[in-house]
Amino acid sequence: MPQSWDLNWPRALGGAAIQADFRTEPEDFVVDELAAPEAGEGEHVYLHIRKRGANTGYVAQQLAQIAGVQSNDVGFFGLKDRHAVTTQWFSVWLAQKPEPDWKTLDNEEFQVLSYFRGARKLRRGEHLGNRFQIRLRNITGDTAAAEQVLHQIPNGVPNYFGEQRFGHSGGNLDLVEKAVADQQAGQRRRMPRNQKAFALSAARSWLFNQVLAARIGRDNWLASIDGEPEANPSGPLWGRGRNAATGEQLVLEDGAMAPWKPWQDWLEHGGLSQERRPLVLVPQGFAWEWQEQEGRKDLLLSFALPPGTFATALLREVAELANQAAAAIK
The missing domain is CATH 3.30.2350.20 (TruD, catalytic domain)
Structure with a gap:
């Protein structure tokens, strides 16, 4: 359950x-992406789209359908909330296909503001x-x-992963629990790729938030402590490899994540490597x-x-x- x-x-x-x-x-809730992709020549079309009440995946599907391409031929900088008004960039790889009339897509949920050619697919996290x-x-x-x-607030807030990372009512965390239980029982059930991606991301985010919460509890989240591996306060995004923290920070992080040791083991088998994330946003x-x-x-x-x-x-x-x-x- x-x-x-x-x-x-x-x-x-x-x-x-x-x-x-x-x-x-x-x-x-209005969101605008900062910066635009570089215009040029190429087989990709960059589209600047404003959407209201539609999620990013739905818009990407509509673009793929009108262009007659596969869904993985559509790129974007990041997922945007559905219950919001957002402007964001998409790319569509047309190869040698004819370019459709993008304006025929305009409806109450999204509109194409502008479009031009470019050299490569847009990927998540590449914008400013x-x-x-x-x-x-x-x-x-x-x-x-x-x-x-x-x-x-201008001095910084805790850089927590938001509730949306964990799914509705923590559903992505339920996926982690099931996968960890299967691993402990020696069962090798293959999780669908998209579910596994959500679960891996949720597990790392959960562990990071545990560490950040512990630092807030000790009132030392804004400043580096002994053993800080980076110039500014940071916490672990768990995966394979050794934790870069040492000294006081390593002790604190180990203690905060100790109840979730099976999750750490599962992440280490999930193909992800150790990374760090700033504690301060x-x-x-x-x-x-x-x-x-x-x-x-x-x-x-x-x-x-x-x-x-x-x-x-x-x-x-x-x-x-x-x-x-x-x-x-x-």
Whole structure:
């Protein structure tokens, strides 16, 4: 039976002093990719697309269908949330196929803003990052205390992996538990490739968050400690090889991950190598504005983050969020 996963990681900036509705409308979560691919000549077409209420995979399928190519011939910089308004870049490898009329794809869910030729497929994480504009609605609670938190955010927030990494109700973690149990029992059941990718990513993210939570508990997450393998505070993304941490940091990391030793063993057999991830997420261009609208109080936030990081890691330091999009799915 799937277990209940506690994804309520420790906060670092004093605790969320306000409550807010999150993602009431797609326009409450606006994401724009930073930078564009380089134009040139080649067999790939780069398409700049704005979407609303559609996920990245669905858009990629539509592009593949109209172009008459395989799904793996479509590339993009990163997955974007469905319940949002986002602009992002896609690439389609046409080879010698004729170029379709991309504008015939325009509908209520997405529109092609522009397109041009380029030399190679776009791959995940190659862009500079994303800029966010987020509206939190129906604010209640201690706004003065929230102001104190907001002033601290430009110095950095915990770089947690967001709840979406772990799947709905922690479903990706359930996949890990099953795979680990099979490994311990000596059973070699082959997991579908996409499920295995989700499970490997979720397991690494879970272990990293355990270490980061332990550092927050000791109030040393913002500064390097003895045994830090990098210039700035970091935590492990588990895989094959030796942990680069030593001394005090190695002891702390081993202790934080000790309950999950079977997960570490499973990851070491999963083909991934040891990596490190910063503990501190520093947003760029962070700004906020309180707004009174239609008898309610809103908080409008804007900031930019690098690839592979989560806006929710920042938002959870500010407010307890009632995710209206998730509530609508249940």
